[in-house]
Amino acid sequence: MRFIVADLFQEDFSDATVVTLYMGQDVNLRLRPKLLRVLKPGTRIASFCFDMGEWKPDSVSTFGREDAYFLGCPANVSGKWVWTEGRGRSRVRWEMELKQAFQEVSGQAIRNGSPFPARSEAQRRRDTLQS
Ligand SMILES: C[S@@+](CC[C@H](N)C(=O)[O-])C[C@H]1O[C@@H](n2cnc3c(N)ncnc32)[C@H](O)[C@@H]1O
Numbered sequence: 001m002r003f004i005v006a007d008l009f010q011e012d013f014s015d016a017t018v019v020t021l022y023m024g025q026d027v028n029l030r031l032r033p034k035l036l037r038v039l040k041p042g043t044r045i046a047s048f049c050f051d052m053g054e055w056k057p058d059s060v061s062t063f064g065r066e067d068a069y070f071l072g073c074p075a076n077v078s079g080k081w082v083w084t085e086g087r088g089r090s091r092v093r094w095e096m097e098l099k100q101a102f103q104e105v106s107g108q109a110i111r112n113g114s115p116f117p118a119r120s121e122a123q124r125r126r127d128t129l130q131s
Contacts, residue, residue: 008023008027008031008034009030009031009034012038013038013039014038014039014040016039016043017040017043017044018043018044018045018046019035019039019043019044019045019046020045020046020047020048021045021046021047021048021050022047022048022049022050023047023050024050025050025051025053027050028047028050028051028052028053029052029053032052032053032055035073036055036073036074036076036102039073040073041073041074041075041076042072042073042075043072043073044070044071044072044073045070045071045072045073046068046069046070047068047069047071048063048066048068049066049067049068050069051067051069052069052071054101054102055071055102055103056071056102056103057069057070057071058070058071058072058103071103072103074100074102074103076100077098077100077105078098078099078100078105079097079098080095080096080097080098081094081095081096081097081098082094082095082096092111092112093111093112093113094109094110094111094116095109095110096108096109096110103122104122104123104126105122105123106123
């Protein structure tokens, strides 16, 4: 194990597989873009006391009087995706335009030119809880 005294905003920690934080709300929010930009998808983040604002945690645990927030770094999947599956008469052309807010993904899929509903697993779970 190595201990490094450094400024989080300058240090390269892109090879981390787990990031543990006990910083402050302001630092967390300023650090958020860097976490999303440099960490590999799937990297786990545990933040004691302070959450990540609109980037909602996947789970929360309480230790004594304080909460700890657990998040997984999402892959960036936003943008336009086009692919085909099958062959001959069963060939299907898909187009999908995805918008992403942290781990939540939504968008419109087009299957052979016709709209096809698409939503992320996180969005589906939230819709299910709200109905
Ligand atoms: C809530 S305190 C936590 C102190 C300590 N980590 C602990 O576990 O008790 C937040 C700490 O983050 C440090 N900090 C603030 N901005 C930082 C930065 N850019 N890079 C590294 N540390 C920073 C502060 O100096 C402060 O010590």
